[in-house]
Amino acid sequence: MAARIDTKTKLLDSAEELFIAHGIAAVSFREINRAAGQRNASALHYHFSTRARLLEALIDRRMPAIDARRVELMEMCEAAPPGEQMRRLAEAIVMPLADTVRTREDRLNWVQLHARIYQYDDFDFGRYFANQGYTMGLLMVRRVYSDLQSELPQIVRDQRVMFGVRIAVHALSDWQRGVIPKQSLIPDGDFASFLSNLLDMIEAGLAAPCSPSTREHFAAQGFRHMSDLF
Numbered sequence: 648m649a650a651r652i653d654t655k656t657k658l659l660d661s662a663e664e665l666f667i668a669h670g671i672a673a674v675s676f677r678e679i680n681r682a683a684g685q686r687n688a689s690a691l692h693y694h695f696s697t698r699a700r701l702l703e704a705l706i707d708r709r710m711p712a713i714d715a716r717r718v719e720l721m722e723m724c725e726a727a728p729p730g731e732q733m734r735r736l737a738e739a740i741v742m743p744l745a746d747t748v749r750t751r752e753d754r755l756n757w758v759q760l761h762a763r764i765y766q767y768d769d770f771d772f773g774r775y776f777a778n779q780g781y782t783m784g785l786l787m788v789r790r791v792y793s794d795l796q797s798e799l800p801q802i803v804r805d806q807r808v809m810f811g812v813r814i815a816v817h818a819l820s821d822w823q824r825g826v827i828p829k830q831s832l833i834p835d836g837d838f839a840s841f842l843s844n845l846l847d848m849i850e851a852g853l854a855a856p857c858s859p860s861t862r863e864h865f866a867a868q869g870f871r872h873m874s875d876l877f
Contacts, residue, residue: 655694655704657683660755662691663705667759671702671767702770709747709757710781716743717784724791732795737850739788740811744819745842751825762820765813785812792853799857802865811849818845 661682665674676691676698685691695701717739724735747757764772776782785808792804821827827835835841 654683654685654690658685658691658694659701659705659708662701663755663760666705666763667756671698671763672769699770702764702767702772703775705760706764706772706775706781707779709760710776710779713743713747713757714781714784716746718787721784721787721791725787729795732791733854734846734850736788736792736795736853737811737846739784740808741815741819741842741846741849743784744812744815745845748819748823748838751823753823756820756823758816758819759823761816765816796853800862800865803857803861807853811852814852815845815849 658679662674662679665679665682677688679701680688680691683690687693691701695704720735720739720742724732724739727735744758744761764770788808789805792808793801796804821830822835822838822841827833
């Protein structure tokens with residue numbers, strides 16, 4: 648049994664590394680088997696059977712801790728004074744992801760894999776996250792944010808939470824890869840300053856007013872009631 652667990656771990660580590668490097672759709676089972684040092688060409692198929700099952704297993708070993716951390720931060724947010732809650736919301740969105748980023752030398756990193764998942768169109772990750780209960784923290788974010796910005800249409804609030812998560816994933820992934828100065832010519836500084844600035848931006852986005860133009864666009868589409876984003 649121990650050998651089987653070890654084999655699965657090697658396969659998952661190799662799949663995560665290759666998916667991060669090349670994209671989820673671009674990597675074959677044969678390449679993952681080879682990178683994991685498996686002589687049996689069917690080892691990966693035996694343990695996971697499909698690419699979707701493999702991706703689910705990679706998600707399952709990362710997301711429980713991330714969602715638990717988000718729930719913990721949201722409990723702190725709910726107990727905070729009203730004037731501090733918007734910042735705490737931003738922290739609940741960003742920090743569980745930022746906690747997975749340690750150095751630029753990390754070979755395996757959740758935010759980089761998460762960014763690749765966003766690029767992979769053949770997997771309904773939103774439904775999977777919800778079915779597995781990995782959106783509990785975001786549901787708490789949604790509820791508290793609805794109280795803080797009750798004048799905004801629900802669809803606007805839901806999209807802003809989504810924007811916050813996706814911006815955080817891509818920004819943190821880009822920082823961890825070390826590509827921001829190369830691609831933008833803007834120094835990204837040390838991680839602490841980069842993270843603080845990212846939190847500032849997410850907080851400001853959550854607190855921003857909704858323009859008349861945005862309200863008109865959504866009203867014209869019939870978005871007047873609660874959405875089911877999560």
